Amino acid sequence: xxxxxxxxxxxxxxxxxxxxxxxxxxxxxxxxxxxxxxxxxxxxxxxxxxxxxxxxxxxxxxxxxxxxxxxxxxxxxxxxxxxxxxxxxxxxxxxxxxxxxxxxxxxxxxxxxxxxxxxxxxxxxxxxxxxxxxxxxxxxxxxxxxxxxxxxxxxxxxxxxxxxxxxxxxxxxxxxxxxxxxxxxxxxxxxxxxxxxxxxxxxxxxxxxxxxxxxxxxxxxxxxxxxxxxxxxxxxxxxxxxxxxxxxxxxxxxxxxxxxxxxxxxxxxxxxxxxxxxxxxxxxxxxxxxxxxxxxxxxxxxxxxxxxxxxxxxxxxxxxxxxxxxxxxxxxxxxxxxxxxxxxxxxxxxxxxxxxxxxxxxxxxxxxxxxxxxxxxxxxxxxxxxxxxxxxxxxxxxxxxxxxxxxxxxxxxxxxxxxxxxxxxxxxxxxxxxxxxxxxxxxxxxxxxxxxxxxxxxxxxxxxxxxxxxxxxxxxxxxxxxxxxxxxxxxxxxxxxxxxxxxxxxxxxxxxxxxxxxxxxxxxxxxxxxxxxxxxxxxxxxxxxxxxxxxxxxxxxxxxxxxxxxxxxxxxxxxxxxxxxxxxxxxxxxxxxxxxxxxxxxxxxxxxxxxxxxxxxxxxxxxxxxxxxxxxxxxxxxxxxxxxxxxxxxxxxxxxxxxxxxxxxxxxxxxxxxxxxxxxxxxxxxxxxxxxxxxxxxxxxxxxxxxxxxxxxxxxxxxxxxxxxxxxxxxxxxxxxxxx
Amino acid sequence: xxxxxxxxxxxxxxxxxxxxxxxxxxxxxxxxxxxxxxxxxxxxxxxxxxxxxxxxxxxxxxxxxxxxxxxxxxxxxxxxxxxxxxxxxxxxxx
Numbered sequence: 001x002x003x004x005x006x007x008x009x010x011x012x013x014x015x016x017x018x019x020x021x022x023x024x025x026x027x028x029x030x031x032x033x034x035x036x037x038x039x040x041x042x043x044x045x046x047x048x049x050x051x052x053x054x055x056x057x058x059x060x061x062x063x064x065x066x067x068x069x070x071x072x073x074x075x076x077x078x079x080x081x082x083x084x085x086x087x088x089x090x091x092x093x094x095x096x097x098x099x100x101x102x103x104x105x106x107x108x109x110x111x112x113x114x115x116x117x118x119x120x121x122x123x124x125x126x127x128x129x130x131x132x133x134x135x136x137x138x139x140x141x142x143x144x145x146x147x148x149x150x151x152x153x154x155x156x157x158x159x160x161x162x163x164x165x166x167x168x169x170x171x172x173x174x175x176x177x178x179x180x181x182x183x184x185x186x187x188x189x190x191x192x193x194x195x196x197x198x199x200x201x202x203x204x205x206x207x208x209x210x211x212x213x214x215x216x217x218x219x220x221x222x223x224x225x226x227x228x229x230x231x232x233x234x235x236x237x238x239x240x241x242x243x244x245x246x247x248x249x250x251x252x253x254x255x256x257x258x259x260x261x262x263x264x265x266x267x268x269x270x271x272x273x274x275x276x277x278x279x280x281x282x283x284x285x286x287x288x289x290x291x292x293x294x295x296x297x298x299x300x301x302x303x304x305x306x307x308x309x310x311x312x313x314x315x316x317x318x319x320x321x322x323x324x325x326x327x328x329x330x331x332x333x334x335x336x337x338x339x340x341x342x343x344x345x346x347x348x349x350x351x352x353x354x355x356x357x358x359x360x361x362x363x364x365x366x367x368x369x370x371x372x373x374x375x376x377x378x379x380x381x382x383x384x385x386x387x388x389x390x391x392x393x394x395x396x397x398x399x400x401x402x403x404x405x406x407x408x409x410x411x412x413x414x415x416x417x418x419x420x421x422x423x424x425x426x427x428x429x430x431x432x433x434x435x436x437x438x439x440x441x442x443x444x445x446x447x448x449x450x451x452x453x454x455x456x457x458x459x460x461x462x463x464x465x466x467x468x469x470x471x472x473x474x475x476x477x478x479x480x481x482x483x484x485x486x487x488x489x490x491x492x493x494x495x496x497x498x499x500x501x502x503x504x505x506x507x508x509x510x511x512x513x514x515x516x517x518x519x520x521x522x523x524x525x526x527x528x529x530x531x532x533x534x535x536x537x538x539x540x541x542x543x544x545x546x547x548x549x550x551x552x553x554x555x556x557x558x559x560x561x562x563x564x565x566x567x568x569x570x571x572x573x574x575x576x577x578x579x580x581x582x583x584x585x586x587x588x589x590x591x592x593x594x595x596x597x598x599x600x601x602x603x604x605x606x607x608x609x610x611x612x613x614x615x616x617x618x619x620x621x622x623x624x625x626x627x628x629x630x631x632x633x634x635x636x637x638x639x640x641x642x643x644x645x646x647x648x649x650x651x652x653x654x655x656x657x658x659x660x661x662x663x664x665x666x667x668x669x670x671x672x673x674x675x676x677x678x679x680x681x682x683x684x685x686x687x688x689x690x691x692x693x694x695x696x697x698x699x700x701x702x703x704x705x706x707x708x709x710x711x712x713x714x715x716x717x718x719x720x721x722x723x724x725x726x727x728x729x730x731x732x733x734x735x736x737x738x739x740x
Numbered sequence: 741x742x743x744x745x746x747x748x749x750x751x752x753x754x755x756x757x758x759x760x761x762x763x764x765x766x767x768x769x770x771x772x773x774x775x776x777x778x779x780x781x782x783x784x785x786x787x788x789x790x791x792x793x794x795x796x797x798x799x800x801x802x803x804x805x806x807x808x809x810x811x812x813x814x815x816x817x818x819x820x821x822x823x824x825x826x827x828x829x830x831x832x833x834x
Contacts, residue, residue: 171788172752179820186823194825196795204763204800209755209793580825 011065014342015056016109019101022049024408030091031411034565037086046094053101055235065104068125072097076136084135093131095412100124158223160192161245166215171239171357178214189222195270284522319334345438348399355388355395362388363677364700389677399439403481403490404432406445410452410479417456424463424473425456430480436488439604440580443560444490447553451492451576452477454550459496459574470572471495487604491577497724499568501525509532526566530554560696563711589678589697589707592656593671594639595647598705600678600697601667605710609672612653624717627655627666635650636666637717639708642692658710665714680707692716743811750783750790758790762797769787769806776801781812786820797830807831 007604029046033039052070072094078084104121112118165183167178184192197215201207222229226246233242362385369377407429418425436444455477463473478493501522508514508528520528528534532551557564562580581587589600610629619625626633636655640647647670657665680695694709744765746791762778769776776797794808801808809831813821821827 073806176788177752177825179791191823194823196824196826198792198795198799201796201799202794203803204759204766204793204796207759207793207796209759209789209796210752212788212792213796214788214792 005399012060012694013109013704014059015179016105017342019053019105022053022735023098023102025049026411027095030095030098031415032093033086034088034415043076044079044087045079048078052522059232059235061198061246062108064121064125065108068097068104068129069101071129071136072101072133075132078135090135091190093128093135095416097128097132106424111423150417159221160249161222161229162245163216163218163220163229164243164245165218165233165240167212167236167240169211169213171212171214171236172210174239174343175715176212176236176239178212178216178236181232181236182216182218185218185220185229188224188228188232189220191217191218192221193217197270254386270671292473352395352399355392358388359392359679360698360700366700367700377702385677392677396437397435397438400435400440401441402432403434403436403488404429406441406448407432407481410448412457413452414448414477417453418460421456422462423456423460423475425475426736427479428476428478430478431482432642434481434488436482436580436698437482440488440560443556444562444578444580447556447578448479448490450550450553452479455492455494455496456572459498460496461497484579488580490580492576495574498570498572498574499526499566500570501528501568504528504534526568529566530564565593587707590656591673591676591699591705592654592667592669593673594643594669595645596674597643597645598699598703599639599669600707601656601658601710602707603675605660606659607659610655610666611659612655612668614653623737626720629664629666634664634666636668637713638668640668640670642713642717660710660714665710665711667708667713678707680706686716743779743809745781745812746783747778748782748784750786750789751791752789755785755793757791759793760783762793766797766800766804766806769801770804775805777811779811780814780817783814783817790821791824791826795826795829809833 015687026046026049029042029049033042033046048067050073054066054073057065057069064627075090075094079086079090084090100121103124106316107114107117109123165178167176167183171178182191182194185404195217197217198213199517200215201213207213220229226244229244233240360713362381364380366378369381377559411427414425414427458477460477461469461471466473466475476495479492480491480493482489501520502525505514505520505525505528508531511534513531513534514528525627529550530553554564556603557578557580560580562578565577565579566574567577568574586604587600590603590606592601612627617625617636619629619638623638624635625638626632626635634657639645640649650670653668653670654672655668656672657664657666676699678697681697683690683693683695690711694712697705697707699705744761747756747759750758753820765776765778794810798808806828811833813832818827821832822829
């Protein structure tokens, strides 16, 4: 039983995940409809999304969700029928509804018992339902239809319905259980007679037990309206053919049923036996069937066509048929979705972790082979390390997701915030297909949100202000992403008012964040915005301006080993550039030795290596200086001094030239040891504040090497000596600790 | 030979294994004319796929001239077979 409840919990959590996906699709569809309100396909997609949520919520008996989604579905149905025009206000209500469904799902998922929250949700539900109702009550005839009670069915008929049901072979595999459908019917009324149709069922030996060959002829005595009976089949309609015969329908209708299922010779008898038709009708049908063989050969009419022909058509049935057809079309168009497999993220993480360990092992095997000078073994290990590298790349690519998904979310934010502030903003997305590690994408979403909101709130001017200064009234925010030397560069660009460096300085002084006589370059002035506790908003809005924005953004990005650079021109706009590593797990490293310690420099940062000619090194102070690289003057850092390694300076040293932002800088090291695949092991809590290194790794020999964080190193070196001292001291502790 | 004991679940997840069990019972009957007797005392779940499988067994057994007896059928399953008006296809002993 506990296995069952676990299964149920698993399925439920899948439902939540999928429903949220659906809501996202719904939101996307709504936003794209705002640009192109007549796009039928999108309207259909919208309808399908909500329909699916309603359907699956029904399976889990999440009645509140079902009731609410039903209202939304009804409105969307009218939209789909063309009875309702798509307009901004409706879009608003629908977007809010999607949000509300999301909140309801969140609440249910959290298994919270917070009464107050529940009550709040209830109130919100009511308010939205009232708003939705406006779209249902424009004209009464359609309203009746909306409630899925066709005029002729307004008075429910008490009587015996005949239901003819054949499941498709894939029904079981699609997770359907005919039994549940029948149980549902039992709730509606009394099943007076039921015949299990097993004509299609092969002999036991030949039976594929996972395919469904079942069918039922059911007599249901009920007062329920047609709509309710059909609801029982709502979730299975893709996987069964269903024929409903109302209590007082003409018997002739059954003729088509008999004709349509020629492979079931007993059907006529069954129908007679259960009282659906008289013997005479069946005989007539058989005769008709025999007399007109061309009818049997004629292309089969769809159920809808037959019903239309028989003049017993009800809007519901046509609707059901249409939605079934559109669903079939949908499965065809989204065929590639079946090529994807949902995998829990932690399984992927475990895999990547293992691959990481394998990289270490293979490096150590390679080292052993090298030391043993066994050439055939060396060859084998080289082969292996090549394969391991491929596995590593493939494993990492599994975690790669498009950043477009994250960008897409901002469409909604920009739309809502802009309209709230009375601004006109167009969002441009560039490079949505840029791939980035999933964990990075997840962590970058929040900082990006802050940046976009800041742009909207502080950057973009009101339309008339823009017109008055000669800008086009509609502002533009662009989100762009692209790959650049092993990094991903994300830019948030707006064409708003820009950031005034002087204002920042004044504000920072006022807040006592800087001293009165400190002097700044333009870039430094802009960087003041990243100081903790800094806010320039004159009016604190609920969007931004609480002063927690930029320093948190910066901290979050740096935690991802990324950087953020702000460029701004007053009156023209602001560009915020974020640089992020592609992945957090493994990097290609370049090994260098300083004294007896090994360090890893991320390979993507390495530009070239040159011999250090001691005579050409010009030292400014203990740890830095500059040197001549083919006529250019480059600064260099002496790692030995920065990390305070007591060591005799060897005769020959090397300089590794690395890229730091847009400039180059040299690192003076004792020895170059070549490339190395580096599995990053994060530093322990104790070393969280350590600067200049961003992690450690275990070498093939078992030795621990620190991974250098070049930009941080540069920052450290340009700051005061006291802090460097800290770095160096802690560095030793790391080594001691890691070697233990 | 006693009744063939069926596992916990007569559901889509297990039908392939159960089909093998049932087929063996059918073959056993054909070879030695022993009755087809199934013990349901362990069965806790049964879905449409399970019912279909029993139905296929019953049909194939009928062709071979045998009846299928179900023993220790749990109440819910007995009710299900009743609801589906399929009880007559088997000898159901609860």
